Amino acid sequence: MYDFAVMWDWLAFGVRWLHVITGIAWIGSSFYFIALDLGLRQAPGMPKGAYGEEWEVHGGGFYHTTKYLVAPDRLPEHLTWHKWQAYWTWISGAALLAIVYWAGSELYLIDPARADLAPWQAIALSAAFLAGGWIGYDALCRSPLKSNATAVMLVLFAGIVASSWLLNQVFTGRAALLHLGAMTATIMSGNVFFVIMPNQRIVVADLKAGRTPDAKYGQIAKLRSTHNNYLTLPVLFLMLSNHYPLAFGTDAAWIIAALVFLMGVSIRHYFNTLHSTGQGPAWTWLATGLIFVAIAWLSTARMFDGDxxxxxxxxxxxxxxxxxxxxxxxxxxxxxxxxxxxxxxxxxxxxxxxxxxxxxxxxxxxxxxxxxxxxxxxxxxxxxxxxxxxxxxxxxxxxxxxxxxxxxxxxxxxx
Structure with missing residues (x-):
């Protein structure tokens, strides 16, 4: 008969499997819609209110997609909502965090050489980081800076760097990087749950009631979706980092994590530009390569041994x-x-x-x-x-x- 340790490990495996599956679905749909949006083209004969269209071929068939900035005159009864991928990715990730890092806090979360915490204190800090990341980010997006996309991204990056340093002062190296990824993923899921979906519901309700929807709701949702697009690759790196001590096991781990965000932005910028113009900027590959080399060099810094x-x-x-x-x-x-x-x-x-x-x-x-x-x-x-x-x-x-x-x-x- 399986003992509790074996059953608990299989539970973690099952939840991790679910997390990977839903994550693939969410990230895949995010990448697809960003590429679709950037590839839209104007064409003669488009319906009233249409912003652009795109023709695609896949699986032996052709697809004709038309985008409306606000909404079409007629909304069909069948409307597909892309939300559950994001919800279940966060739910399964939170469950996995609890199973591995909260239940095993003395092994995976607490590092007495950094902060001698009781399990309940470490778990409370873990949850606080996730919630605090979303609250701070949402406040930033609603602040007077919201009209300046560059300023928002710079302040967000500064917050990420500060969080990376602070997490590495409190938790084990592997937990610090994973929590930075989980905090960022919470921001992304919060964008879907608290902003993107409510705004889309307002537009649909106005349309069904015969009112002209306000375009601002779609614009706000699009901005948050763009943020999610640029944050995706760093989150994936951080979620994989716990398998590689060279990423989390040095004093420079917090710097490595911060540089990963720059690397993720440069990669996404290349592909977003490629989808939009047909040619991505070559300098992004050089920048990404140099950052990766810097990360590899930093990984050889002294391991954090403490006492x-x-x-x-x-x-x-x-x-x-x-x-x-x-x-x-x-x-x-x-x-x-x-x-x-x-x-x-x-x-x-x-x-x-x-x-x-x-x-x-x-x-x-x-x-x-x-x-x-x-x-x-x-x-x-x-x-x-x-x-x-x-x-x-x-x-x-x-x-x-x-x-x-x-x-x-x-x-x-x-x-």
Whole structure:
């Protein structure tokens, strides 16, 4: 029978799968409509009120799309609303954040060397960052600066840089970058839920009531949609960053995250210009390449070690202390030391490896107790670690890891 740790990991996997699927749907529709909008052309014989049209071919058929800046004279009964992709991407992302980072706050969220927080404090700060990001952004878009698109983007970028620095002072490196991405994704979802959809509903209601809709509602929705378009690529990078210690495991991680936003803007600018004029500016590739090289260089900055080299079991949380004091801990620690720690070290002893995989250190007893659940799932229950069993861990040693973890009790699995 599956124990709680295995079931919890499968729950995380299932929710992550849903998040990726809905994210693909949302990002795909966003990219499509931006390209469609920029590719519209004037043509003779277009209906009254039409702004432009585009002909497309796909799947063996032809599609003729016409855009109205406000609305057509006649609104058909069947109207497709593109909203659920955004809603479910945020809902599944928030669920995944709770499953992985909130339930596992002592492992994934809290870094005692940066901020010695209680789990409830870390979770409260996590939620506050998400909400605060949206509130600040929305206030900016409603401020006197709203008529100056460049000023809005510059202030937004300054806020992103400040948030990146602050998150890296509070949370673990991987949690900091992921939260910056989640905060930005919350802004994007908030644009859909609080601005774009309500404005579209006003236009539809006016049209059905025989009133002429105000064009300002469509213009506001279009501005927010454009912001979403430019924020998409940085969010994707930040969501993937937790798999790459070179992105989150250095003192310069907050700078790397900020530069990613510039890189995302340059890439989107190229494609948006390409869709609009038929030719994208070549300088954007040079700019993107230089920023990427700068990011790669920054990734070799000193890893954030804090006081980890002097950690001992006295600094563990009560939950982690139970694993350190559990029967079989010494035997399990010996297995880890012989089969895992050569790579999972602050200075890995494996040719070509600069940093520990995923930033996980397994050198001292405190490290092993802190990562008990990961050891159990990766090397005890499954054969994911060591990769290709390069260090030759035996079935008996895997059993030692399983027995040690299970001796504590399944109620600790989510910690």
């Amino acid at each position: 980890y080299e002097t950690l001992d079991t006295a600094l563990l949380t009560p939950a982690e202390t139970r694993f350190a004091a559990a029967p079989g801990f010494e035997a399990a620690a010996n297995v880890v030391a012989g089969r895992c720690s050569m790579c999972h070290a602050r200075e890995p002893n494996w040719d070509g490896m600069l940093w520990a995989p995923k930033g996980v250190h397994l050198e001292v007893p405190a490290d092993i107790a802190r990562h008990a659940r990961e050891i159990y799932l990766q090397a005890g229950v499954s054969h994911a670690m060591p990769p290709a069993n390069l260090t030759g861990i035996t079935p008996a040693e895997r059993a030692i890891l399983r027995d040690w973890y299970r001796s504590v009790g399944t109620e600790m699995a989510a910690n």
